[in-house]
Amino acid sequence: MMKLSATFAVLAGFIPYALGQAQEWGQCGGIGWTGATTCVSGTTCVVVNSYYSQCQPGTATSTTSTTTTASTTPSSTAGLNTLAKAAGKLYFGSATDNPELSDSAYVTILSNSKEFGQITPGNSMKWDATEPTRGTFTFTNGDVIANLAKTNGQLLRGHNCVWHNQLPSWVSSGSFTAADLTTVIQNHCGTVVGHYKGQVYSWDVVNEPFNDDGTWRSDVFYNTLNTTYVSIALQAARAADPNAKLYINDYNIENSGAKATAMLNLVKQLIADGVPIDGVGFQCHFIVGSVPTSFQTVLEQFTALGLEVAITELDIRMTLPETDALLAQQAKDYQSVVQACMNVEKCVGITIWDYTDKYSWVPSTFSGQGAACPWDSNLTIKPAYNGIVAALS
Numbered sequence: 585m586m587k588l589s590a591t592f593a594v595l596a597g598f599i600p601y602a603l604g605q606a607q608e609w610g611q612c613g614g615i616g617w618t619g620a621t622t623c624v625s626g627t628t629c630v631v632v633n634s635y636y637s638q639c640q641p642g643t644a645t646s647t648t649s650t651t652t653t654a655s656t657t658p659s660s661t662a663g664l665n666t667l668a669k670a671a672g673k674l675y676f677g678s679a680t681d682n683p684e685l686s687d688s689a690y691v692t693i694l695s696n697s698k699e700f701g702q703i704t705p706g707n708s709m710k711w712d713a714t715e716p717t718r719g720t721f722t723f724t725n726g727d728v729i730a731n732l733a734k735t736n737g738q739l740l741r742g743h744n745c746v747w748h749n750q751l752p753s754w755v756s757s758g759s760f761t762a763a764d765l766t767t768v769i770q771n772h773c774g775t776v777v778g779h780y781k782g783q784v785y786s787w788d789v790v791n792e793p794f795n796d797d798g799t800w801r802s803d804v805f806y807n808t809l810n811t812t813y814v815s816i817a818l819q820a821a822r823a824a825d826p827n828a829k830l831y832i833n834d835y836n837i838e839n840s841g842a843k844a845t846a847m848l849n850l851v852k853q854l855i856a857d858g859v860p861i862d863g864v865g866f867q868c869h870f871i872v873g874s875v876p877t878s879f880q881t882v883l884e885q886f887t888a889l890g891l892e893v894a895i896t897e898l899d900i901r902m903t904l905p906e907t908d909a910l911l912a913q914q915a916k917d918y919q920s921v922v923q924a925c926m927n928v929e930k931c932v933g934i935t936i937w938d939y940t941d942k943y944s945w946v947p948s949t950f951s952g953q954g955a956a957c958p959w960d961s962n963l964t965i966k967p968a969y970n971g972i973v974a975a976l977s
């Protein structure tokens with residue numbers, strides 16, 4: 585069994601394990617379990633899966649070990665958004681997605697504007713969702729999330745207009761002339777941004793334009809229009825909703841390096857050319873124990889150009905199973921990432937890429953990894969929550 589030191593328990597806000605022994609067939613461990621972790625005489629604690637260990641009849645021939653993580657007590661009950669706003673930020677927010685909205689316990693937390701003052705639709709405003717066939721727009725799912733934000737008094741980030749991924753095949757495999765594709769982008773961005781006019785705080789107009797080495801990503805937009813697709817999209821978005829902040833959003837630009845430099849050079853050029861650009865989004869999909877060290881410096885390079893910046897898709901994944909040590913490191917990592925935004929005045933807000941492990945994109949994308957969010961899959965806060973609180977306070 586894993587043991588918590590007294591110091592660690594205080595620092596991380598853990599509740600000590602309940603005393604006593606579990607009965608035959610009772611639960612004796614598993615992620616999130618805070619009850620007894622030893623079994624009555626004649627039974628043995630057997631790991632059924634990482635979430636459930638059980639006292640089964642018989643005596644162990646060897647010591648059974650399981651990963652048990654204790655429950656977390658919030659170090660503040662103010663709520664993450666309340667703390668962020670008190671510290672001068674516009675919001676602390678979360679991504680969400682339509683299928684999850686049938687989970688009422690999930691929605692209750694998402695809708696608590698003390699925790700979340702902003703939401704981003706994870707999928708339902710993307711091109712494949714909004715214009716699956718040319719010129720035919722569907723906003724049903726996007727509207728559900730826009731209306732939820734409105735009902736909850738939460739800001740909305742629009743995500744996204746132009747991206748290489750989640751494109752309907754009529755776009756990704758279309759053979760367009762430059763003039764055709766210009767019209768297609770103008771119509772798509774203009775219609776989608778126009779549909780949500782007045783409801784969106786900021787739009788990720790262009791998403792992930794660069795490869796990790798800082799070269800331009802090869803996709804239908806770049807291959808047909810070279811870099812001009814960026815200004816075409818931004819201008820169409822500005823015309824459609826003059827009050828929405830227009831962002832370019834990417835990952836692996838959080839540390840100094842070729843990709844961050846490429847983004848910096850792009851926005852400098854856009855500014856020089858008089859193209860509308862208000863902000864840069866830093867996705868921040870990180871790994872426990874290796875969050876970037878030059879993040880604040882990079883943020884400041886962008887704000888020095890007069891832009892705002894935001895953390896748009898934060899999560900910090902780990903190799904499973906989660907352990908107390910990994911969760912403690914994750915808390916430190918969340919704290920340092922959020923602190924970087926806190927230290928930069930024009931870093932306007934922080935969005936986590938869903939608040940709970942229950943609906944995180946990570947496990948289905950990175951085999952063997954997960955537990956990336958501040959709430960676990962039982963919708964209970966993890967030490968990461970207190971890491972965020974520490975940065976926001």
Ligand code: 9MR
Binds near residue numbers: 707750867
């Ligand atoms: O969270 C989104 C997930 O549900 C989708 O399957 C995935 C498909 O590409 O996109 C996820 O969101 C991505 C976001 O739109 C852009 N940055 C990376 C995010 C995680 O993949």
